Amino acid sequence: MTSQVEQRLAALGLALPPDWTPRGQFLPFRKDGNTVYLSGQICEWAGAVTHAGPVADTPEGIQSGREAAQICALNLLYRLREACHGDLDRVDVVLRLGGFVNCQSGFGASPAVINGATELFIALFGASGWHARTAVGVPGLPGNASVEVDAIVRLKD
Template structure:
């Protein structure tokens, strides 16, 4: 399955980055039993935040969806690092939580989060279908527009 996942990433034109180091005092991933917890990932591209600002103010929904996609790519990169490079150990994505930096009147967090959800489902198929929450927040680290965390069931 790892080859299938890698092939699917290549078909989508996605090259996984090196998993980002934590920006503070926390672990980027944690395995407990058969669950892999991925700390919140920002929309990093080439080592820089690719989307800065509030949705509904400086950032529109399409830009927010692209930011959420980048977060999902970084979630996959963290998973790959935590699993010693073997993405075939992923049984299913259980839950994604998306935090969307939002102007006070912005209410389309769910549409922004589709960027991450769609990417995960496109890469992992049925194993990528997940429960999720899309939460509007006043601000995120480094003024990022979106942050996504994940809970993944793995083969222990």
């Protein structure tokens, strides 16, 4: 049976990505009690980076970065579903997102870019999707991806 969260995802016209091999030697998530620490996910789909290079400081560039952040969020949800044994309805609250934007020095729109991930979590989890957050600019990311996002989530008992 499909979770209500996945039904909301489908209603938005979105789907979780296919499985992929991580680019480094790490766990996709670590659980401590009901808390799930999700490793950072870049904007890749089926192993290919979808948005590469620094995010341009233009309206179009920022919109492209938001789309990249949303793909990061979909990758996080894929791994979170594994941590929830296939049931995303077990999510109690999204505690924190950490967002990293590949950009040039002086880029001030990192928060607007990471909103692409934040808004998806709120759309899927409602009030429980609101979270504490960091959104920072960095000079490079794995695979020259434009965006990377990590998360901390608490599950229901």
